[in-house]
Amino acid sequence: MPDVDTLVSLTIQRLSRRVERPCRRSIEGPYRFVVNTRELLYEPPHVNVWVSNEDVCRIELNGSTYMDQPPPGRSSDILAASRKHAETIRREWDRIHGR
Numbered sequence: 001m002p003d004v005d006t007l008v009s010l011t012i013q014r015l016s017r018r019v020e021r022p023c024r025r026s027i028e029g030p031y032r033f034v035v036n037t038r039e040l041l042y043e044p045p046h047v048n049v050w051v052s053n054e055d056v057c058r059i060e061l062n063g064s065t066y067m068d069q070p071p072p073g074r075s076s077d078i079l080a081a082s083r084k085h086a087e088t089i090r091r092e093w094d095r096i097h098g099r
Contacts, residue, residue, distance in 0.1 A: 045090070
């Protein structure tokens with residue numbers, strides 16, 4: 001599998017305004033992990049994965065599993081990138097949602 005250059009950043013969605021916070025140790029590549037401030041109460045803790053300007057899938061934070069079908073051929077790259085930043089993503093999710 002070719003080595004993909006990616007930029008990973010953590011984005012927090014606040015209503016219609018987006019505040020982007022890059023992770024401390026970013027790897028390079030097209031993946032952006034977004035924690036929305038308004039979530040449905042019955043949904044488990046999760047992060048939205050964006051590639052370019054498209055919301056492509058969600059990853060459940062308790063088990064690092066996909067909630068939606070990932071884009072073809074990117075499944076392992078997305079999970080590897082999210083695992084590198086799992087602690088930061090989870091800390092932000094807990095801070096925002098308090099659960």
